[in-house]
Amino acid sequence: MSVGRVRPAVAAMASYRPGKSAAQAEDEHGITDAIKLASNENPYPPVPAVVEAIAAAAGDVNRYGDHRAADLRAAIAGWLDVDVDRVAAGCGSVGLLQQLLLAYVDPGDEVVYPWPSFEAYPIDVQLTGGVEVTVPLVDHTFDLEAVAAAVTDRTKLVLLANPNNPTGTAVHVDQLRRLVEQVPGDVLVVVDEAYREFVTADLGDPITDLQPGHPNVVVLRTFSKAFGLAALRTGYAVADPEVVVELDKVLIAFAVNHLAQVASLAAIAARDEVQAVVDRITAERDRVVASLRADGWDLPDAHANFVYLPLGSRTDVVFPEMEKRGVVVRPFPGVGMRVTIGTPAQNDRFLATLAEVAAGS
Ligand SMILES: Cc1ncc(COP(=O)(O)O)c(C=O)c1O
Incomplete structure (x- = not known):
């Protein structure tokens, strides 16, 4: 037994x-x-101002941090010039990804994503009892026509890592727009931009170029990679306020820990x-x-x-x-x-x- x-x-x-x-x-x-x-991972330690902020806050960890990470959300909103109710913070962008699955996917619902891609995607879909619908890459990059064609009336989410992990390829926001225009408005299109800061080509920005007019586009970003804070686990989502409300319902209590908040705030200031x-x-x-x-x-x-x-x-x-x-x-x-x-x-x-x-x- x-x-x-x-x-x-x-x-x-x-x-x-x-x-x-x-x-x-x-x-x-x-x-x-x-x-x-x-x-x-980033091969370099966080910049000195961030290390100092973490050290200065180490004595405060007897208290819980701010559950909603309100100061951090406000700083992200100010930095990106979006309304603060469009920002969610989570325990890494994987935390937010899991929150999206928990909030939107019931057993039997479909989640569409290109493959190979980030290995957390199938795990999260399986966790919620969702159905994985994978679309093969073509020339190591997304076949967005095939992604659009894979969406059915059971689809709740489309997951796109841009740049893609593991292939490192990326698509322009205009290509994402064509996909979003083909997908029903009640399907969330999640653009996982864990590596955004390393993109040097001009690929546009889904927050400024796509979200206006497309409230079903969710953008995930992280402090783990470019900001060198992988061990502290802070990610954030920029999304329609209605989506942020649902994400917050499934946020584990105090998931964004105090040191992570302090470090991420200092990292924004030292960007x-x-x-x-x-x-x-x-x-x-x-x-x-x-x-x-x-x-x-x-x-x-x-x-x-x-x-x-x-x-x-x-x-x-x-x-x-x-x-x-x-x-x-x-x-x-x-x-x-x-x-x-x-x-x-x-x-x-x-x-x-x-x-x-x-x-x-
Ligand atoms: C595509 C993608 N998304 C998200 C993550 C995880 O980032 P975080 O540390 O913010 O959870 C990774 C990490 O490898 C990744 O490759």
């Missing part, structure tokens, strides 16, 4: 698989000096310094892409803080050899390998290790 009667939907689910840490790889392979380029860090990362990304292409690798354009190598079955040979040499990247077995942009030295090591492994395989 099993312990407790777990819901069948949960029993059938896989757990979220975080990227392997450098320490785990060192233990497994008996090596030292491994580097982790597997979770699309010019943050931009300088982002610029270093995107310059490195462009260098890595150019270097890989010069070495003959075929890869899609990279719009986020990672590159994607569509190696197919070769992934299963190259990835373990990279890891044995202390370069921990993210494999998608039989499909490809995603590599986070690190410091210049880490990127050089990745490029040299890949060349070495490729020469031997």
Whole structure:
């Protein structure tokens, strides 16, 4: 007899698989000096003003934080020039994603998303008993006509990671508009912009260019990546006030912790310094892409803080050899390998290790 009667939907689910840490790889392979380029983290610590704000607030954690993160919502609204009742804060953008699923998806309802994409999507859909409707990528990017065609009267949500994880490709807001115009107004189109700050191409902004006139567009963003606050877990949504009200009903009490709020507020205030860090990362990304292409690798354009190598079955040979040499990247077995942009030295090591492994395989 099993312990407790777990819901069948949960029993059938896989757990979220975080990227392997450098320490785990060192233990497994008996090596030292491994580097982790597997979770699309910022390789740099938060800017000094943010670290100081976190340190100054550390003594306050005997109290709960502000459940609604009101100051943070107000700061985001002021920064983005949107009404404050259009802003929700959550425990990472994955927290908000789960809130969207809990608020909008009943068992049997359909959630449409391109695939491969962010691995949290199927887990959240399965959690709510929803039906996953996946639409294959074409040339590593969204086939938005096929996404629109996959929407039925059972569809509640369309999930689009833009840039997409793991492929790093991105679509212009005009393409998103064509999709939104084909979708019924009561289907929420969620544009997950976890990597938005790394986009250097002119792809428009769904908040200014799409949300006016399309109240069913929900934009998710995060402080985890560009702002370097992954461990603190702050994400935010910009959406119609009606959607924000429903999201707030399913927000776990005090989910956005006090240090996360303090740090995110300080990060908004220091956003010019943050931009300088982002610029270093995107310059490195462009260098890595150019270097890989010069070495003959075929890869899609990279719009986020990672590159994607569509190696197919070769992934299963190259990835373990990279890891044995202390370069921990993210494999998608039989499909490809995603590599986070690190410091210049880490990127050089990745490029040299890949060349070495490729020469031997
Ligand atoms: C597409 C996408 N959305 C959301 C997230 C999660 O971000 P957060 O740390 O805000 O939960 C990630 C993280 O890898 C991601 O790739």
